[in-house]
Amino acid sequence: MIDHQPGFIKKMKPFSIVQENILLCLGVFGGVVPNGIFLYYSVIAPIPLQSVLLNPIAMVFVAEAFILMFFFAWLIHHLRLNAPGWFTFIIMSLVGSMAFSIPIFLYLTSRKTRRALEHVARTP
Numbered sequence: 001m002i003d004h005q006p007g008f009i010k011k012m013k014p015f016s017i018v019q020e021n022i023l024l025c026l027g028v029f030g031g032v033v034p035n036g037i038f039l040y041y042s043v044i045a046p047i048p049l050q051s052v053l054l055n056p057i058a059m060v061f062v063a064e065a066f067i068l069m070f071f072f073a074w075l076i077h078h079l080r081l082n083a084p085g086w087f088t089f090i091i092m093s094l095v096g097s098m099a100f101s102i103p104i105f106l107y108l109t110s111r112k113t114r115r116a117l118e119h120v121a122r123t124p
Helices: 007-011 017-043 046-054 056-078 086-095 098-122
Strands: none
Touching: 017 046, 017 098, 046 056, 056 086, 056 098, 086 098
């Protein structure tokens, strides 16, 4: 028997529709709230942001976020989750935040898997 399912279908079970909607809400929240605060302090009140960037303890958390971003990107590549893929995950993490990129990546991957499974179920 030949298996015609793409690799990502075999690797990830899709979330339920409710769980996908929760992931989408978490991603939007993660993209708006942390980024809104960061943009506010970048543009309107840059002095507190500068003092945070000079704080070595704060820089440990920034470094940890970068390490986790690259770890998750490696994990995505290793699991061959090619849609949206590891590079897109890094871009989403840098433009948004981890609170944005992780739920949105999971949402997009689950949605694609669900659609592919529905297509396979409809195909004779």
